[in-house]
Amino acid sequence: MNQSQGQQTGEGRHEDDAALADFLASLMDYTPTIPDELVEHYLGKSGFQCPDVRLIRLVAVATQKFIADVATDALQHCKARQSAVVKDKRDKQQKDKRLTLTMDDLSKSLQEYGVNVKHQEYFADSPSAGLDPASREE
């Protein structure tokens, strides 16, 4: 089993090499949504030194994919929530069909990626604003 795998990788190594080289070459022409300068700034802050633009773009593409995945999941949650609404309400919602990225959908989709996001319940003037007057006195 292991031997056959080794042979496969040995044979396919050249193809993989070529595919990776092609991918890196295609990155030269690709402009990621996250600009190179921004990625470079954040990479430099974390100690990533690399003069090669292709690697920076690779990181940019990876980040872009991650964000797009999270956003797609949130979109599915959003659509599922809308379709779950009762029919007469749905008619109302179809008037404003604009899909909005909300905190609820985002926190649900982020949970699958290991990020726990909690929606802020409300905004308070001071830390003791929401407490009972009795407990505040204590």
Added chain:
Amino acid sequence: MKSKSKRNRPLAAIHPPSTASTESDYAFTLTRIAVAQICNSVGFAAAEAPALEILSDIATRYLRSIAKSAADSANSAGRTQSNLVDTVAAAEELSSVSGFPGAWRATGSFLNSGAVKVLVNFLKYSEEIPFAKPLPRKIFPIGSGKGLTKVGSNNEYIGGERKQHIPKWLPAMPLIEKEEERGRKKGKEIWGFGGENEETEREMAGEENGKGRKGIELPLKRGKVRFKIGSGGALGRVCSRRRGGGIGKRVLCENWIFDDENQNKSLRSFQKGDIKYCKTETTGT
């Protein structure tokens, strides 16, 4: 109750999630725009401000963690610069949470990494959305103040460098600048005098120095003109020597003489046919 919540909303806008305040605002704003573009491409028409804020914060965290992972693996291999192996390893590490094809293979080559293949597919099937506005090359210039002062060479501050606490848009302080310039003039004049003495020895070098001084600053050249009054004789000599050595006519004459001598020699040594040829040439001149 409603009015209270409305009043509090601006507060929430001023104090976004805690990380935003630690990040540089400009970079974070740019990230937010990019993330908004990604969300728009996915299909969202709008986004709540805090949701967008959180997503862009996650984007920056993703960037930093991938960079940290790649930098760590480069450092552990004894390198300072990260390369493709480190980057692919970092991408694999980060995408291992959600998984990627081929993740089960513990000792896979980085050439056929599943994480990279996923990225290849992502590039293939997603449309290319460039950032809304092209950015200048250096967004976060630490030394840009120096560059600005270099461009306007007269607007330099004490010691030729702009101090950190002085805002860029402030004009230069004129008094200090004048004093500095005077001191410089003196220095240059002395240097120029020495250069002129050297000129008697090396004419070409002196010429080059003069040209260099012309190129640097206008007032410096004026100072030199005034100074010439004192050492006119020396300069005159220099000029005469220059003419003697440098101007083309005489060099040409010398060459002609040299040629004539050669021809005379050839007259003596060469055969008759050659002699005729030389004669015609000399008569021609």
